[in-house]
Amino acid sequence: MKTKEIKTDVTVIGAGTSGVFTSLHLLTKGYKVSLIERSPRIGGALVNSLVYPTAGFHSQNFTYFSSPLVEKFIRNSIENNLSLGHIKDPLRFSSTITPIHPTAYKILTNQLLNNKNLLFFPLSEIQNIKFQNQKIKSIILNYQNEKYEIKSKIFVDGSGNLITSFFIPLEFNFDLQNLQALTLIFKISNVDFNLIVKDIKNNPSEFYHKTDLDLILSQNFLSVSGYYSLAKQYLDNKELLLTRDRFLFFSDIDKNSVVVNTTRIFLKDIHKPENFHISELEKLAYKILLKQVIYIYNIMKKNIEGFRNSYISEVADFVGIRQFRNVKGLYTLTLQDIIGGKHFDDNVSIGTWPIDIHISNSIKEGKVNEKGYGVPYRCCISNYKNLLFVGKNISADNYSFSSLRIQATLMILGENIGRIIESCLNKKIYPLDIDYSEIKKTVKIIQS
Ligand SMILES: Cc1cc2nc3c(=O)[nH]c(=O)nc-3n(C[C@H](O)[C@H](O)[C@H](O)COP(=O)(O)OP(=O)(O)OC[C@H]3O[C@@H](n4cnc5c(N)ncnc54)[C@H](O)[C@@H]3O)c2cc1C
The missing domain is CATH 3.50.50.60 (FAD/NAD(P)-binding domain)
Structure with missing residues (x-):
């Protein structure tokens, strides 16, 4: 050639x-x-x-x-x-x-x-x-x-x-031992924001301690880091290599949708020195994280009132590698x-x-x-x-x-x-x- x-x-x-x-x-x-x-x-x-x-x-x-x-x-x-x-x-x-x-x-x-x-x-x-x-x-x-x-x-x-x-x-x-987590971000639509706001209002200790509900309301923009008790029940899943202490999501620009940043795995858990190539690692990470997406979404839909009628509207094409x-x-x-x-x-x-x-x-x-x-x-x-x-x-x-x-x-x-x-x-x-x-x-x- x-x-x-x-x-x-x-x-x-x-x-x-x-x-x-x-x-x-x-x-x-x-x-x-x-x-x-x-x-x-x-x-x-x-x-x-x-x-x-x-x-x-x-x-x-x-x-x-x-x-x-x-x-x-x-x-x-x-x-x-x-x-x-x-x-x-x-x-x-x-x-x-x-x-x-x-x-x-x-x-x-x-x-x-x-x-x-x-x-x-x-x-x-x-x-x-x-x-x-x-x-x-x-x-x-x-x-x-x-x-x-x-x-x-x-x-x-x-x-x-x-x-x-x-x-x-x-x-x-x-x-490798201290690299930050990899995350596959996804989007959920048809979310009822009012019901989520109600959760934050009724159970503030379940959410990040600096959460400002007045700001959420005045800007009409959700930033949610919490549902700690729910996370404790489900987000320590060895099979999916998932360890997380909270659900994290934000209002999307598209109405009634949220961008979810909750999946995570660590490179040290999938890295094999004898077969090391970044694109191979990304492929493997994507496979595992996509399973986490479905798993996490189902927990949210089943347990959080605001997600009852929601659906997954997008999953990122590439795993997010922080570091x-x-x-x-x-x-x-x-x-x-x-x-x-x-x-x-x-x-x-x-x-x-x-x-x-x-x-x-x-x-x-x-x-x-x-x-x-x-x-x-x-x-x-x-x-x-x-x-x-x-x-x-x-x-x-x-x-x-x-x-x-x-x-x-x-x-x-x-x-x-x-x-x-x-x-x-x-x-x-x-x-x-x-x-x-x-x-x-x-x-x-x-x-x-
Ligand atoms: C999960 C996650 C959550 C984050 N949350 C936030 C947040 O909330 N707010 C915020 O501001 N930032 C956030 N960040 C950080 C921020 O997005 C990134 O750090 C930033 O985008 C990095 O910019 P960059 O130009 O270095 O790399 P990137 O934006 O990743 O661009 C690198 C480009 O290089 C290309 N590339 C890679 N390898 C090759 C190659 N071999 N040949 C040719 N092209 C190649 C890639 O495809 C990509 O297009 C987050 C990051 C991650 C992963």
């Missing part, structure tokens, strides 16, 4: 939360981008795993953080009735949440694909990555039964699973940084979300600085001259990772990495050689 050679300014792996905004910025500036995606479409976790609601735009003291393209995206979504915008978090876990319908991302997809400078490779499989002298030279991939060699000046890994580390020598964190490998970069963000609210000259995003570790059967939570904290560019680069990392791939310890892995933080980060790449291309320098103190002039973080 003859290899087709493609040359673009930048190659981005992963059309998800962060990679989309890196690509979008570069395309708006007229650069040619190859976007490599193994799934059929753009959107990543938000679309393929139904992750919802988007969060992280406000710090605990309600300071707002965004970036120009991200803000435009949210505004468009609101104008098209695909997002409720920023609302207060009825669980009082964080300050705000931002419910966005997956279709909003699909609309963004079309805007992206309309650009003549984008070469999009959906359903493609990376075969190899060529490198020399700490520089990535090209990516070899299979796409539509043809072999391609993609050459670029700069490469970005936004795969969420650090796919580059399977092909090139890279230092990364992967603590996998993340790179050891030039800087590793730490627990101390996020609690102390540290800021850096080379900030590329601002983290706001509390520490939120989905481990064992529960959630380990903790506060971060109420004004938010900076995420430096150095977390997005290691020792390769022309390779950057965005999204869940970036360098962070387990605690800071659990906070910065949230969508708003990673969208802003993705866009700003796009800006830095633009600057590198203009100056004809490698991302590793950029003067970190110069980054402040390049990055755009909206704050109000």
Whole structure:
């Protein structure tokens, strides 16, 4: 088979939360981008795993953080009735949440694909990555039964699973025993919200202790974390590898529907070192989690009055993987940084979300600085001259990772990495050689 050679300014792996905004910025500036995606479409976790609601735009003291393209995206979504915008978090876990319908991302997809400078490779499989002298030279991939060699000046890994580390020598964190849970999110429709509100009103001790019923009512938006006694009876099911202490679900944008985030398994329970491949693990996880979906739904329908006449209206196409490998970069963000609210000259995003570790059967939570904290560019680069990392791939310890892995933080980060790449291309320098103190002039973080 003859290899087709493609040359673009930048190659981005992963059309998800962060990679989309890196690509979008570069395309708006007229650069040619190859976007490599193994799934059929753009959107990543938000679309393929139904992750919802988007969060992280406000710090605990309600300071707002965004970036120009991200803000435009949210505004468009609101104008098209695909997002409720920023609302207060009825669980009082964080300050705000931002419910966005997956279709909003699909609309963004079309805007992206309309650009003549984008070469999009959906359903493609990376075969190899060529490198020399700490520089990535090209990516070899299979796409539509043809072999391609993609050459670029700069490469970005936004795969969420650090796919580059399977092909090139890279230092990364992967603590199998302490990785966060995998979840298959699903949607239930024809739910009677009033009956659920009644449950919260009548039995507040059955629900997360900070639940604010007045907010649920005034915003007409359900955030439910609880039914603890019911969970105790059913959600410790060894056969399904299910251990959970609560039912967790949120109002969907679609009326009378909820998005359920209750299934879970741990990678350590299905991981076999002798037969390790991420796509195999995902397939196996999906099989088990789909059984959990049916099991959990039946418990809800049978035992919670508000679900009596409901039905499952959607199940995510892909398992949601909260944490996998993340790179050891030039800087590793730490627990101390996020609690102390540290800021850096080379900030590329601002983290706001509390520490939120989905481990064992529960959630380990903790506060971060109420004004938010900076995420430096150095977390997005290691020792390769022309390779950057965005999204869940970036360098962070387990605690800071659990906070910065949230969508708003990673969208802003993705866009700003796009800006830095633009600057590198203009100056004809490698991302590793950029003067970190110069980054402040390049990055755009909206704050109000
Ligand atoms: C269960 C769950 C619940 C969550 N809840 C929330 C929440 O309530 N609010 C919130 O804001 N965030 C939440 N998050 C976090 C958030 O969704 C993710 O951390 C975020 O989307 C990660 O963005 P990303 O760009 O790193 O990766 P993703 O959005 O996952 O994008 C990665 C992309 O890379 C592609 N890819 C992977 N491997 C390859 C490859 N080999 N070749 C080509 N492409 C590849 C994937 O298909 C995907 O499109 C949750 C996450 C999970 C898993």
